[in-house]
Amino acid sequence: MTDGKRRIAVIGAGPAGLSFARALAGTDTEIILLERQPLSALSSPAFDGREIALTHRSVRSLCDLGVWPRIPPNEVHAMRQAKVLNGRSRFAMTIAPGATDQRPLGILVSNHLLRRALFEAVHQQSNVTLRTGVAVDQAQVERDRVRLKLSDGSILESDLLIAADSRFSQIRGQFGISTDIEPLGRTMLVGRVRHEADVEGAVTEWFDRGRTVALLPLDRGLSSIVLTLKSADADALSALTGPQLDRQLTQYCRGRWGVMSVEDRLHAYPLTLTYAHRFVADRFALVGDAAVGMHPVTAHGFNFGLAGAIRLAKLIADAPDVGDNQRLAHYATAHRAETRPLYQATRALVGLFTDDRPVAMAARHAALRIGASRPTRSALRALLMQPGEH
Ligand SMILES: Cc1cc2nc3c(=O)[nH]c(=O)nc-3n(C[C@H](O)[C@H](O)[C@H](O)COP(=O)(O)OP(=O)(O)OC[C@H]3O[C@@H](n4cnc5c(N)ncnc54)[C@H](O)[C@@H]3O)c2cc1C
Numbered sequence: 001m002t003d004g005k006r007r008i009a010v011i012g013a014g015p016a017g018l019s020f021a022r023a024l025a026g027t028d029t030e031i032i033l034l035e036r037q038p039l040s041a042l043s044s045p046a047f048d049g050r051e052i053a054l055t056h057r058s059v060r061s062l063c064d065l066g067v068w069p070r071i072p073p074n075e076v077h078a079m080r081q082a083k084v085l086n087g088r089s090r091f092a093m094t095i096a097p098g099a100t101d102q103r104p105l106g107i108l109v110s111n112h113l114l115r116r117a118l119f120e121a122v123h124q125q126s127n128v129t130l131r132t133g134v135a136v137d138q139a140q141v142e143r144d145r146v147r148l149k150l151s152d153g154s155i156l157e158s159d160l161l162i163a164a165d166s167r168f169s170q171i172r173g174q175f176g177i178s179t180d181i182e183p184l185g186r187t188m189l190v191g192r193v194r195h196e197a198d199v200e201g202a203v204t205e206w207f208d209r210g211r212t213v214a215l216l217p218l219d220r221g222l223s224s225i226v227l228t229l230k231s232a233d234a235d236a237l238s239a240l241t242g243p244q245l246d247r248q249l250t251q252y253c254r255g256r257w258g259v260m261s262v263e264d265r266l267h268a269y270p271l272t273l274t275y276a277h278r279f280v281a282d283r284f285a286l287v288g289d290a291a292v293g294m295h296p297v298t299a300h301g302f303n304f305g306l307a308g309a310i311r312l313a314k315l316i317a318d319a320p321d322v323g324d325n326q327r328l329a330h331y332a333t334a335h336r337a338e339t340r341p342l343y344q345a346t347r348a349l350v351g352l353f354t355d356d357r358p359v360a361m362a363a364r365h366a367a368l369r370i371g372a373s374r375p376t377r378s379a380l381r382a383l384l385m386q387p388g389e390h
Helices: 015-023 039-043 056-064 111-123 231-238 242-252 301-316 325-353 358-370 374-384
Strands: 006-011 029-035 051-054 077-079 081-086 092-095 106-110 128-132 136-142 145-150 155-158 160-163 179-195 202-208 211-219 222-230 260-262 267-276 284-286
Touching: 006 015, 006 136, 006 155, 015 029, 015 111, 015 301, 029 155, 039 111, 039 128, 051 056, 051 111, 051 211, 051 301, 056 106, 056 301, 077 211, 106 111, 111 128, 145 160, 179 231, 222 231, 222 242, 231 242, 231 267, 242 260, 267 325, 284 325, 301 325
Parallel strands: 006 029, 006 160, 029 128, 081 202, 160 284
Antiparallel strands: 051 106, 077 106, 081 092, 136 145, 145 155, 179 222, 179 260, 179 267, 202 211, 211 222
């Protein structure tokens, strides 16, 4: 640190990298944000099919960061209650807010609107320099500085490096961090659908044989569908278009919501879960999916990424040395304590609810019936909707 400036390099201007940069607004840190995508992909992100279920805590954080007012109010949708269904059974376990809680279970916002709002806020920030269309190829610590080699051949130095470069982070391995990587052989298809039935603001999570269907209500007769299938089945379905796709989708849903029609197209996300063995190294920290790549079924990914980014930013905001090992270690311990139990619980839930052997079908039927009992209902509620304040 020759000139007394506190420089932080951030790899990745996805939701997590942007949240981290935003959380350091108003501090005297100098942030350089490096993103391999072009500027237009950040300033006008295209609709990607994802509707992000936000906790109340995340909404509050986005308000504090000055990001929430940038999301058009008519694009914000409430999740009033949730229903969990198993196979062909008509029984539905209903999860609703507590009797004294007037708030919905959570809030839905399209991922591209969230990304746009975060970008707009960060773009105006005086302590952030954005470099787009350039990837970080290599990074290493040399004499208390991090040295980065970029794809355009240039070299950068910083006091701390944040990798927010996705669950497939290339950089964390260069800092000696190994990661559990678990491809599930399943693909999520997501997109907006019109349907005949009125779902009255209720989210449905339906675990059926060979597939999982979630329906997230946006408007009367309009929802976001999240269909998880074996990857080969997902490839076959996404190859269809127009009336053929609509017919097949209606059939997949066994007519539960009447005739369905896809608004534009379905977007495919092959599922791979990741969990880094360490979140920090010398002058280095992982943020967002680069640290914890959750299964989207329980809607924790961005919520965790945001919480972690804010926690880390607060810890280093006033540090004389932003790469201080103790502060980084503190972040790692707290973020692991918050994410590890839910990561494991989500894997267990997915295991139980995607196992099509008769004994597993019976077990989850029983689990949902018992779900009428308080502990199971609270566990599922915390897992699926994360409405609380954790
Ligand atoms: C179908 C689906 C539904 C979801 N629903 C929810 C939900 O309801 N609630 C919720 O909380 N979460 C949800 N998530 C999870 C959420 O979308 C992710 O957690 C979040 O997008 C991760 O953000 P990120 O910034 O960590 O990573 P990313 O969005 O992957 O961004 C990483 C960025 O880093 C850049 N990059 C990578 N490598 C380099 C490099 N070497 N140099 C420069 N740039 C680089 C990439 O171009 C990219 O822009 C869902 C995910 C999916 C797939």
